[in-house]
Each structure stands twice: as C-alpha cells, then as structure tokens.
Amino acid sequence: MAAVxxxxxGQLWLALGRVEGLGVRSAQKLVEQFGxxxxxxxxxxxxxxxxxxxxxxxxxIRARDGQQEAERELEAAEKLGCQVxxxxxxxxxxxxxxxxxPPLVLYVRGDASLLARHSVAIVGTRRPSAYGSSVAHxxxxxxxxxxxxxxxxxxxxIDSAAHRGALEANGKTVAVFGCGVDVIYPRxxxxxxxxxxSSGALVSEFPLGTSPQPENFPIRNRIIxxxxxxxxxxxxxxxxxxxxxxRLASEQDREVYAVPGNITSPQSFGPNLxxxxxxxxxxxxxxxxxxxxxxxxAQLIPAVSAxxxxxxxxxxxxxxxxxxxxxxxxxxxxxxxxxxxxDVFTQAGLSQPRVLAALLELEMAGFIRQxxxxxFVRKL
Amino acid sequence: MAAVxxxxxGQLWLALGRVEGLGVRSAQKLVEQFGxxxxxxxxxxxxxxxxxxxxxxxxxIRARDGQQEAERELEAAEKLGCQVxxxxxxxxxxxxxxxxxPPLVLYVRGDASLLARHSVAIVGTRRPSAYGSSVAHxxxxxxxxxxxxxxxxxxxxIDSAAHRGALEANGKTVAVFGCGVDVIYPRxxxxxxxxxxSSGALVSEFPLGTSPQPENFPIRNRIIxxxxxxxxxxxxxxxxxxxxxxRLASEQDREVYAVPGNITSPQSFGPNLxxxxxxxxxxxxxxxxxxxxxxxxAQLIPAVSAxxxxxxxxxxxxxxxxxxxxxxxxxxxxxxxxxxxxDVFTQAGLSQPRVLAALLELEMAGFIRQxxxxxFVRKL
Numbered sequence: 001m002a003a004v005x006x007x008x009x010g011q012l013w014l015a016l017g018r019v020e021g022l023g024v025r026s027a028q029k030l031v032e033q034f035g036x037x038x039x040x041x042x043x044x045x046x047x048x049x050x051x052x053x054x055x056x057x058x059x060x061i062r063a064r065d066g067q068q069e070a071e072r073e074l075e076a077a078e079k080l081g082c083q084v085x086x087x088x089x090x091x092x093x094x095x096x097x098x099x100x101x102p103p104l105v106l107y108v109r110g111d112a113s114l115l116a117r118h119s120v121a122i123v124g125t126r127r128p129s130a131y132g133s134s135v136a137h138x139x140x141x142x143x144x145x146x147x148x149x150x151x152x153x154x155x156x157x158i159d160s161a162a163h164r165g166a167l168e169a170n171g172k173t174v175a176v177f178g179c180g181v182d183v184i185y186p187r188x189x190x191x192x193x194x195x196x197x198s199s200g201a202l203v204s205e206f207p208l209g210t211s212p213q214p215e216n217f218p219i220r221n222r223i224i225x226x227x228x229x230x231x232x233x234x235x236x237x238x239x240x241x242x243x244x245x246x247r248l249a250s251e252q253d254r255e256v257y258a259v260p261g262n263i264t265s266p267q268s269f270g271p272n273l274x275x276x277x278x279x280x281x282x283x284x285x286x287x288x289x290x291x292x293x294x295x296x297x298a299q300l301i302p303a304v305s306a307x308x309x310x311x312x313x314x315x316x317x318x319x320x321x322x323x324x325x326x327x328x329x330x331x332x333x334x335x336x337x338x339x340x341x342x343d344v345f346t347q348a349g350l351s352q353p354r355v356l357a358a359l360l361e362l363e364m365a366g367f368i369r370q371x372x373x374x375x376f377v378r379k380l
Numbered sequence: 381m382a383a384v385x386x387x388x389x390g391q392l393w394l395a396l397g398r399v400e401g402l403g404v405r406s407a408q409k410l411v412e413q414f415g416x417x418x419x420x421x422x423x424x425x426x427x428x429x430x431x432x433x434x435x436x437x438x439x440x441i442r443a444r445d446g447q448q449e450a451e452r453e454l455e456a457a458e459k460l461g462c463q464v465x466x467x468x469x470x471x472x473x474x475x476x477x478x479x480x481x482p483p484l485v486l487y488v489r490g491d492a493s494l495l496a497r498h499s500v501a502i503v504g505t506r507r508p509s510a511y512g513s514s515v516a517h518x519x520x521x522x523x524x525x526x527x528x529x530x531x532x533x534x535x536x537x538i539d540s541a542a543h544r545g546a547l548e549a550n551g552k553t554v555a556v557f558g559c560g561v562d563v564i565y566p567r568x569x570x571x572x573x574x575x576x577x578s579s580g581a582l583v584s585e586f587p588l589g590t591s592p593q594p595e596n597f598p599i600r601n602r603i604i605x606x607x608x609x610x611x612x613x614x615x616x617x618x619x620x621x622x623x624x625x626x627r628l629a630s631e632q633d634r635e636v637y638a639v640p641g642n643i644t645s646p647q648s649f650g651p652n653l654x655x656x657x658x659x660x661x662x663x664x665x666x667x668x669x670x671x672x673x674x675x676x677x678a679q680l681i682p683a684v685s686a687x688x689x690x691x692x693x694x695x696x697x698x699x700x701x702x703x704x705x706x707x708x709x710x711x712x713x714x715x716x717x718x719x720x721x722x723d724v725f726t727q728a729g730l731s732q733p734r735v736l737a738a739l740l741e742l743e744m745a746g747f748i749r750q751x752x753x754x755x756f757v758r759k760l
Contacts, residue, residue, distance in 0.1 A: 354598060
C-alpha cells in the first residue's frame, strides 16, 4: 500500500511540476499548505486562490493539468528502471532537501541510496590541463577510497576525471545531468556513464528525454552542490560554470574548496580567485575531510591502501640533518606540558631569531606543535 | 658638530654591540635607561649593576670594552663608503625600529634613504622552477615600477629574480646580507650586487668581513621583513628559510603574501601551506598593494607602462556573447542604486538559479558589482 501511495504521490508531485505558471517553490509551498499533492489537486479554486495563486493557475490545477503527462512519464521511467523520487519522499536526499530551491522530483538510475551518503562534489573546467585532470583523478580516488561518494556532472575534463578516479579506486560516484537521465551527454562519455550506472547513480531533475540545453547546466549545478557536504573546484577559467557551482555551494552553506595552481595557467584563474574570496585551499584529500563535522569524519573508514599524501611524516629525531639549534630548542620543550615561547628563549640559550627559526623548522618537520598563545609542545 | 656627535654615537652603539655577554636587547634597554650610549659608557659599575647587569658585564663596559674594535670598524666602513646607522639615529629605518629585536646598527652601502621608503620583500627558494623565477621577476618589476622598493636577500633563485625584476623596471631594490656588506655571497651574484649598489642599497647588521655562516641567515631574515610593509613568498620547499621569513613577518605584524602554484610542484608546497594558514593569495601586483593603508596606496604612482594584469577588463556590453539571461538581469540593475537579490529575481522574471548564474557571470565580466547583503549595482 505504501508503495502504491508513494507512487501516486510521486506522480502528483511530477504533475504539479508540469502545471503552467506554477514554479517549483510555489508548488512546494502549496503542498506544505494543503498537506499533500493529492490535497492540492483536491482543493477548490477558491481555496487555491486564497493561498495566493492566480485564478488561471488555480483553474489549471483544478482541471488536473499535468497529470496525464506525469502518468506517461512514470511509465517511461519504470521501463527504464529509473526511480522517481518526489520531494516528500523518505528517499529524497536529506542534504538536498535543505537548499532554498530543491527539485520537486529527482529521476535516479542506479543506486539511489548513495544520495543519502556523505558526498563531496569535484568539478571543474571541460578543458583542463594535464595537471588539473590528474589532480581531480587523484583527489576523487583518495576520497572515494575513504567512503566519500564523489558527485560530479559527467562533463568532459575535470568532471570525467573525478568520476573515473572514484571508479578506479572502487569508490562510489554520482553523475548529475543537465538533461534527462536517459540522454547521455556528451556522447563520448557513454561508456563512462555505463560504468557509473553499474555501481553508482545517474541523477536529474529534468524529465526523461530532455535535451542538454545550455541553460539547464547552471540549474543542474545547484543539485551537484546540494547533494554534497562541499564542493572542490579543481580548475576553472574566468567564465565558468564551476564558479557558479562554487557560489551556489556557498549560498547553500556548503564548504567551498579549491585546488590552487600556477598563476600563469588560465585554468587556475578560477580556483585562485575562489581562494582569495575565502575558499579553502586544498592540496590533499585530508584538507577536504578536515572541514567536515566530527561525526562525519568518524564514519570515513581509513582506506587499506591509504596513500601517504598529507599524512604526518614521522622522522627519526636523530637524523643527521637536525641542527644544533633545533636540538637545543627541542630539548627545551616537553611532550606533556606547553612551554611559552619566552621560556624557550631562556632555556635554549639562543637568540630570539634563532629560537624562532628552530621552532618553525621543528614544527614543519612534525616534531613539535604550536598551541594558541605562542605555546609549544613536543609531539609524541 | 651634529655629524661628529652622530659619528661618536654610532661608534658607541657599535661598541656596545661588541661587549661580551651583552645582548642586542639588553644594550637597547641600557641606552633607553641611561639616555645615550655615551651615558652608558660613562656610568659607574654600581649604576650599571643596579640596572640589572651582571658584575662582569658592568666591569667590561666600564673598561670601555668594544670601543677600539668599533673605531677600527668605522674606519674600515669609511674607506668602503659604507654608512653605519645606529639604532638611535634619525636615519634608522622607521619600520625596522618597530620590531621586537631591531639590530643595534645597520651597515649600508648605496642609497640609505631607500630604507625609509615603502618597501615590499619578495623572497623564496634558491632552487626555483622556471615558473617561480618568472613570477618573482614580474611581480618585482610591476611593483618596482610603482615606486615600491623591492627588498630581498641576494640569494640564488627567487631572491635574485626579484632584484633583477626591480632593476630591469628601473625600480629600486635593497639586498639584505647574512654576511658583511663587503662580502658578496653567493660569489656568482657579484655583478648583480654591483648593479643593486649603483641605484639601490646593500644592508647588513653583521660587521664588515663577517663570513656567510648558515646561522646568520634566519637572523638576517627578520631584517628583510622588518624593513618591509609585507613579504611575498613566491616558491618555497617544505624546509625553507622563506617560511621562517614569513613567520617572522607575521610576528612583526607585517602582511604575508604567497603566490600559489601547482600542488604537484615541491616548490609550491611552502606558499600553498602559508595560504592555508592565512597568508593572502597573490596572483598579480595589485593583490599586494590592496592590503596597504590608504595613504601608502595614494603614494604609489601609477606606472606609465602599467601592465593590464589584474586591472578591470572593460568590455562592450553588446558583445555577442552576452546571453538573454545576462541581459535580463543587467537590465534589472541600476548604476546609481543597489538592488537586493530578491528584487532581481522578480524583475528579471527568471528562475532563481538562472538569475544567480547570470549575476555571477556579469560580476566576473566586470559589468556589475556585488555589495554586502546580497545587493548588486551596475558598474559605470
């Protein structure tokens, strides 16, 4: 029964989305007011008008506008093995529900349960440098190995590299389309889309058969960021959909990350600009994870084949390169108690600049840690 | 008379710096307490002890310790045409005076007046990539053209590129040494040092003839940052004197800037790390100048041959690439009054994501400006 009722609800959500003159947000408000899409379609014209609708729109709802279309759409979806998840459904992705303008319905092929998992988006230019492609691939692979779902847009370039990186690490990946989930765009990503489908998911808010109109892509981008805890921009030129995704992510209160690059590379203009504007600079996967809430981090299982990128490098204290100053300063510190910088000057018996230099060197080598207020401790 | 008395004062400052067991900071405190270096040397042992000195140090001061050495040093400096500027002198660089541990004296060859001008330090690794060298050269040239004095350390690599960039733009540059100003290190920078000397200055706190001991360089670095409004780190590996300079700059309340680079480049590790820690990302000279106080910016004369790097790109509004959405949004804005984003939605008659996309595109193209609180205006 629940399945049937869900199906009806799904169909009516779909139908409301087809009513001429009724936007996504107004449709959602109507459903909130009346309690369900069924109740909206069951309401009188005067009740609909009282809720603020124009008379014409109210009449079209009363005339069951959109319902036949929705029925045909659901049949087509079923044939394709495509789920239709309405806004009201328990399966609707929880993070996406929080954005200002969530889609009324999502079409999902593949494993829809991934949409409720911790995800990070990796996006960027369709014309990356070799550097950008390899960084996107590596980040997606490192994060994918650690149970993060990698969300991207199946575009050429960075998006494709991100999907591939996740797949090659046996991670999960989700592609969000700017066309129907039965339309593969760009065509040369057909094989990649099939690979994503076999272990991940293809997602769109656009009806089946929708062609990839350019204006769909910025709209689609809010779903990429909306599904994700954060968005990593790998390379993006000055005019770039990726920068739009970054802004949407920031407006959705999602983390915005950017991978820096040479200032002489046009593709790094976008990420460098975002970092100036406050995006977090990322040079390894841990920079991404660090920003997540503690409970999310706890759920990210360390990969068996974890790469050493970004992990604390442990070195022997007695390696010959440790200078006399460094030893004197290290010996002035304790592992169990913070030492204030002025006491380090006294105890090390060196000039202030030499102590400061040695402190920095020891900190960078991972031997000591700086605490707030210019206090220092040995690392264990 | 003033010249003679300055000379005596300079000599006694020098002499105090040679007293065994008396550090730079204690010497400064003594001069503050007694009023002048002459008064310190004229004080009784008991007065010196009362000010906190150990008996041995007080006795050495009373015995005129360091004075002969200082006299010889001043004679040698005069022969070399080298100025000796004591801490108490009116010629002592005002910014350097503010740091916690300013040098007691500065040896300066060349144009000492540059040390009072607005300066920025550009430093980095001795083993840069081609990218790093060319960025350092370009930044130094762009800033040097605009009346900024470029301070660096005459090291191979980034330092040399910065000095050369300033010189080639007919800008002024200052090299701070970790050895005596009569000792050129590295030797293969002899020609470069001569070029700097002919229009700029060579500076050190170390006595003439001091050899370039490795431990001198971190000490020297505090002068590089101490002379400057800010420090730009162009490339720096994980263990790097440049990162020490950056930390010293930050402790001296100077701006810290870093030029990002590919995360796959070891030389960009340092700058990328600094940016993560809060350094300002720089991709053109204006990023540096922006952080300076308004009165400093007003004094920077625009170069005649200003490059267009970073400057607002003006484009025709009617270039064919302006989309329908962009036009609709642009027309919803006014040049004389901010429009709140919600009003843009209404007036443009487009969906929220499309409006947001168009706003971002117009902003990036330089047609509009975002104001605080999600308000937008047309640019004139």
